[in-house]
Amino acid sequence: MSRTALTFWVLLAAGLAAPFVGYPIFLMKVLCFALFASAFNLLIGFTGLLSFGHAMFFGFAAYVSGHAAKVWGLTPELAILAGTASAAGIGAVTGWLAVRRQGIYFAMVTLALAQMVYFICVQAPFTYAEDGIQSIPRGSLFGVVDLSGDRTMYYLVFAVFMLGLLGIYRIIHSPFGQVLKSIRENEARALSLGYDVDRYKLVAFILSATLAGLAGATKSLAFGLATLTDVSWQMSGEVVLMTLLGGMGTIFGPALGAAIIVTMQNYLSGLGPMVTIIMGATFVACVLLFRRGIVGELEYRLGRKSGG
Amino acid sequence: MDEIFGVPIQAFMGQLMLGLVNGSFYALLSLGLAVIFGMLNIVNFAHGALYMVGAFFAWMLLNYAGINYWMALVLVPLAVGLIGVLIEKFLLQWLQGLDHLYGLLLTFGLALMLEGAFREAYGSSGLPYELPEVFRGAFDLGFMFLPKYRAWVVVAALVVCLLTWYVIEKTKLGAYLRAGTENPNLVKAFGINVPLMVTLTYAFGVGLAGLAGAMAAPIYQVSPLMGSNIIIIVFAVVVIGGMGSILGSIVTGLALGLIEGLSKVFYAEISTTVVFIIMAIVLMVRPAGLFGREK
Numbered sequence: 001m002s003r004t005a006l007t008f009w010v011l012l013a014a015g016l017a018a019p020f021v022g023y024p025i026f027l028m029k030v031l032c033f034a035l036f037a038s039a040f041n042l043l044i045g046f047t048g049l050l051s052f053g054h055a056m057f058f059g060f061a062a063y064v065s066g067h068a069a070k071v072w073g074l075t076p077e078l079a080i081l082a083g084t085a086s087a088a089g090i091g092a093v094t095g096w097l098a099v100r101r102q103g104i105y106f107a108m109v110t111l112a113l114a115q116m117v118y119f120i121c122v123q124a125p126f127t128y129a130e131d132g133i134q135s136i137p138r139g140s141l142f143g144v145v146d147l148s149g150d151r152t153m154y155y156l157v158f159a160v161f162m163l164g165l166l167g168i169y170r171i172i173h174s175p176f177g178q179v180l181k182s183i184r185e186n187e188a189r190a191l192s193l194g195y196d197v198d199r200y201k202l203v204a205f206i207l208s209a210t211l212a213g214l215a216g217a218t219k220s221l222a223f224g225l226a227t228l229t230d231v232s233w234q235m236s237g238e239v240v241l242m243t244l245l246g247g248m249g250t251i252f253g254p255a256l257g258a259a260i261i262v263t264m265q266n267y268l269s270g271l272g273p274m275v276t277i278i279m280g281a282t283f284v285a286c287v288l289l290f291r292r293g294i295v296g297e298l299e300y301r302l303g304r305k306s307g308g
Numbered sequence: 309m310d311e312i313f314g315v316p317i318q319a320f321m322g323q324l325m326l327g328l329v330n331g332s333f334y335a336l337l338s339l340g341l342a343v344i345f346g347m348l349n350i351v352n353f354a355h356g357a358l359y360m361v362g363a364f365f366a367w368m369l370l371n372y373a374g375i376n377y378w379m380a381l382v383l384v385p386l387a388v389g390l391i392g393v394l395i396e397k398f399l400l401q402w403l404q405g406l407d408h409l410y411g412l413l414l415t416f417g418l419a420l421m422l423e424g425a426f427r428e429a430y431g432s433s434g435l436p437y438e439l440p441e442v443f444r445g446a447f448d449l450g451f452m453f454l455p456k457y458r459a460w461v462v463v464a465a466l467v468v469c470l471l472t473w474y475v476i477e478k479t480k481l482g483a484y485l486r487a488g489t490e491n492p493n494l495v496k497a498f499g500i501n502v503p504l505m506v507t508l509t510y511a512f513g514v515g516l517a518g519l520a521g522a523m524a525a526p527i528y529q530v531s532p533l534m535g536s537n538i539i540i541i542v543f544a545v546v547v548i549g550g551m552g553s554i555l556g557s558i559v560t561g562l563a564l565g566l567i568e569g570l571s572k573v574f575y576a577e578i579s580t581t582v583v584f585i586i587m588a589i590v591l592m593v594r595p596a597g598l599f600g601r602e603k
Contacts, residue, residue: 050409097588100595104351104408105547109591112544116584123577233540237416244413276424283417287410288402 004169007252011165015158024150025223030262031161032219037242037254038168039211044240045249046172047204048184050107053114054212054239056094057087059231060117061213062220066133067126069221076139076147076156080217087213088206090117095205099198102187111233118231132227136220153222160218164211169251171207180204212239241279244286247293256295315573321452327569328562329458329527332465333359335561336520337542339469342551343476344513346489347506350400350411356539357422358514362388362521363530364426367437377440380522388518392511400510419535426532434529443526461523468519469558476554485509544587549599556599 018027036058043049065083068074074082094113101109121127128134138147147153171177179200182190191197220226229235238261246257261279268275290297311317337355344352365384369375375383395418403410443457476482488495488502496502521534528534542561549560564583571579578585590598 050412052412097591100591101547104345104412107409107412108351108543108547109587111540112547112584112587115540115544116581116588119580119584122580233536237420240413240416273424273427277421277428278424280417280420280422280424283420284399284414287414287417288399291406291410 004251008166008169011252012162015162018158019151019154024154026262026266028150028154028157028222029219029266030259031157032215032222033239033242033258033262034255035161035164035218036212036215037239037246037258038165039208039215040239041243041248041250041254042168042171042211043204043208044243045254046177046184047180047201048187049201049205050240051098051110051205051208051236052107052233052240053094053110053112053117053236054208055231055233055235056114056117057091057209057212058216058219058239059226059228059235060090060121061087061216062226062230063121063127063133065217066136066220066226069139070133070136071126074139075143076141076221079139079221080160080214083217083220084210084214087216088210091206091209091213092202095202095209099201099205111236114231114236115233118228118233121228121231127226127228130228132225133220134225136224136226138221138224147221157218157222160214164214165251165255168211172251176200176203238279241283241286243293244291245282245293247296247299250293250295250299253293253295257293260294313574318452320573321454323569323573324566325452325454325458325462325569327566327572328462329565330568331562331565332462333520333524333538333561334542334545334565335469335558336465336516337538338545338549338557338561339472339554340513340516341542341546342554342557343472343516344510345551347485347509348396348400348411349408350403350415351408351543352510352513353412353415353539354395354418354422355415355514355517356535356537356542357419358388358391358535359517359521359524359538360426360532360535361391361422362518363437363525363528363534364430364521364532365518366522366525367435367530370437377522377526381519384522385515385519388521389511389515392514393507395514396507396510419539423532423536430532432532434531434534437525437530439526457526461527464523465520468516472516473554473558541583544583548583548587548590548597550597552597553599560598 036054040051040054043051061083063083064086065079068082069076069079094110097113098106098109122129126133138153140146141156145152147156172180179190179195182193183195183197183200187197216230219230242257242261243254244257245260246255247253264278265275268278286293292300313320337359341352341355344350344355362384365387366377366380369380369383370377399414399418400411403414439457443460446453446455447459476485484495484500484505488500488505492502524534541564545561545564546557548564549556551557564586567586568579568582571582
């Protein structure tokens with residue numbers, strides 16, 4: 001317990017100091033994806049459900065918050081809220097459909113539904129198809145704090161990330177979270193103990209979708225951009241890789257995985273398709289060599305059970 | 309009569325035919341997925357990528373070695389099947405006894421690697437594959453022109469699908485396979501080389517994908533992205549049909565291709581999403597899939 005608390009404090013200190021050392025834009029990208037991966041982890045790591053379509057929440061929320069800020073002229077907090085709410089809505093509908101199938105089918109259903117959302121985004125007028133929504137204004141937080149400075153925006157993103165991560169921590173350590181873990185370990189047994197398994201899965205799915213949406217909505221304001229890339233199946237794959245690399249079912253693993261992948265993409269962006277090959281190879285290596293991920297492996301070595 | 313439901317009959321039949329062609333590819337691919345899933349308990353995400361590799365092999369054979377379409381139809385499935393043997397022997401073998409999810413993740417990684425490699429080598433734009441002489445032109449059926457190659461693809465795909473169904477459901481080899489799916493240990497005890505059977509099953513499944521790719525080469529542009537475009541639709545097809553039944557996946561594949569083709573005639577905006585919408589409806593009405601028995 002104390003180790004987790006310590007890590008939180010270190011993370012807080014590092015996060016507050018970071019923009020004085022690194023580029024705020026890059027750090028914001030890391031944080032948005034870290035929250036996205038952590039949200040995804042709530043489902044795969046603590047409920048045992050592999051969603052292969054999480055980009056639909058991330059990307060759609062990005063569109064909605066971008067549209068809200070640019071066209072409706074909402075303040076950033078309301079735009080983010082609108083984006084997050086839209087992701088929760090999609091999560092409720094797709095989750096309701098997806099929990100009807102188990103295991104491997106669940107992954108295929110979510111992938112297919114995400115592809116449907118992708119094609120809807122291709123055709124819907126407010127997404128501007130290939131161009132995406134560009135130059136989304138950051139505006140002023142609560143109409144007071146001007147966010148146009150990168151460092152100010154960074155602190156907002158950091159606050160969102162920390163709140164999201166604490167929220168996830170709270171969820172998995174609640175009685176509700178314990179039931180989720182029992183479903184992950186032995187679904188039939190959880191069912192026989194009288195838990196309405198499908199309902200728990202659905203709630204976990206919606207929570208995960210909402211937090212993924214929060215990440216996407218924040219991202220589109222931070223970068224002033226919402227594009228088809230954010231809703232594509234490649235994005236869904238990337239978040240799986242981040243989580244797998246960092247450690248499924250650990251608190252901090254997905255964030256670390258996101259940091260590694262984003263850094264890698266940043267440095268290798270000149271290589272074009274090579275990046276895809278490297279990502280694919282990383283996938284294969286993770287699955288074959290260390291399924292616990294980096295943080296999972298560390299925790300295992302330090303003799304602690306995963307899951308905190 | 310030159311109109312049907314207010315649509316010119318030529319356009320209507322044309323889209324229907326194109327839908328049937330797409331459906332043939334869906335059927336071939338979902339059949340391979342079902343066969344692999346039955347034996348290995350792995351959803352082969354690399355299936356689309358190997359279909360793409362099949363198309364590229366056919367293109368390479370023609371353009372680098374001058375080997376024609378007919379030879380390609382034989383050589384490509386063998387080559388892709390060989391890749392399948394390597395994948396199964398060196399990678400998938402290690403996943404036995406683990407959660408199904410790892411198989412999906414591993415093959416997803418493979419798909420990314422294959423797609424990236426071909427994009428690196430050939431770029432993202434498509435390459436044309438020249439249609440063999442015999443297939444140029446169309447049959448005049450009176451009410452429509454039927455392009456010869458499209459007719460060939462549908463017939464050939466159907467024959468391959470039905471042959472596969474026959475082998476699996478009606479022959480001794482198929483009986484071993486089905487028994488191996490149910491209880492591999494017991495089949496092993498009867499002295500049958502189950503690991504070899506597993507490897508060959510995977511090779512056969514991806515060989516079908518390679519064959520589909522070679523047949524698709526003259527119709528679509530040969531492009532590194534063709535695999536990922538089709539695999540997600542095929543997943544939806546598999547969810548709709550359920551992977552338990554061979555015949556089910558063939559019928560579902562063809563039917564969904566047809567529906568997709570029809571939607572292009574009547575309401576083109578929906579044609580990219582219609583398969584997913586049907587999937588959603590099936591999930592609501594019959595969660596286990598049309599031919600499904602959950603595994």
